[in-house]
Amino acid sequence: MLDIQFIRDNSELVAEKSKQKGYDVDISQLLELDGQRRTRLTQIEELRARRNTLNDEAKGQRPTDEQIAAGKQLKEELVQLETELKGLEAHYDELLKKVPNMPLEDVPVGVSEDENVVARTVGEKTHFDFTPKSHWEIAEARDLIDKERATKVAGPRFAYIKGDLVRLQFAIIQFVLATVGDEHIIQHLIEENHLNLTAKPFMPVLPPAMIKTDVFAAMDRLEPRDDRYKVGEPEDDLWLQGSAEHTLGSMYKDEILDAAQLPVRYIGYSSSFRREAGTYGKDTEGIIRMHQFDKLEMEVFSTPETGLDEHKLLCAIQEYLVQQLGLPYQVIQKCTADIGKPNARGIDLEVWMPGQDKYRETHTADYMTDYQTRRLKTRGRKADGQIVLLHTNDATAFALGRIMVAVIENFQTADGHVKVPEVLQPYMGGSQEF
């Protein structure tokens, strides 16, 4: 949610930037409602002040009939005005929540993801002396993925991941925890990118996989609901999270953190769940697009001053991780239409997938400024006692399914095996190939 004061002061800018992001919000109507609401509020507070005065006068003694009559009169007027205010505020809240976060200046303006900008390409597309297969062909032949039985048991877009592919997944997890938990690596990336940050390592977290409706909404990740799984109806008001970001970013709801604790850097590991509504027939082969996938997600809470640098650090970590695996990729600067409602800036990494002959999205880094924390009431107390809304950042470390697809396709051998990236070998008992 945006600050209403900011919208009052910058109504034209807000209207324009909302439009750039593809959100049709009536700012003038919002401001009109805001005005009506404030008028009512002032009237109500005047009546309440009179009520309080009356109460002070009647204190400690039996109130006179006149006082009681005046009180009753005030009560009636208040009830009416308060009812009106409630109606106004409901409408006002609805409109206010519709206003998206403002994109930063360097976010390209575009009406669809086609207008995302390739910022740069890193590494050469993998070259083979043979025709590379898709991960699906390799995994099926080697019994590393069983989708058929998963479909029988759970439906389409589920899979049994098996054998060495499971070992690979756990190796990647270990590698990521070791990397982002190493303050020397963090320090190196901070210096390399000239960021003004501390080298605090990321703490691993296993978050809940489910989230309450109101918290999900406050994160502004509940929509589109079509893509979410509601669970436990009607007894439980719960959804399966679509990313550990949802349960990590909301964990300090209604809390004030000491500035000394900041930044809070987490690396969360969780299964994520997406209904993938409207993607029928898309990516049906293999495990590129699944209803359930495991993901390592970074989440950072910081002061407003360091929010953007934290975002850049997360982007640097993403690239570092992909480089360490030896995968070719490109960096995508997402345009206004594609960054998402709560985002001020969004960067994707797309890794080269030889089996599909294209770059595919494997990473996203989102910078939300204080858009989420305003509704969550996640704040920080600075050394001088000042209270500020914190800034949130989230970024994929690795989406395990997709990154294993990339590893299989980029490191495949002519005989249908997979070479293990060097950095992962220690975590796979020294195996160089499977």
Added chain:
RNA sequence: GGAAGGGUGUCCGAGUGGUCGAUGGAAACGGUCUUGAAAACCGUCGUGCCGGCAACGGUACCGUGGGUUCGAAUCCCACCCCUUCCGCCA
């Protein structure tokens, strides 16, 4: 799931209808004292919203939502959460 107890500010904790935004203690911050520190003493010390350039004024908030009342932290109802015991369970 059953029984009992409980949710008050950064923390602990008092408060059962008006004198309570809330006693007291701790922590924190500023100061006095001290060679320095500790102790002691003095002072400061919640958040949101509305108005105001500001100083400040008003208002709301005692788990959440309703209700009773001229007036609610306090009484009533519903719900949520926590603790303990029992049951069940990885």
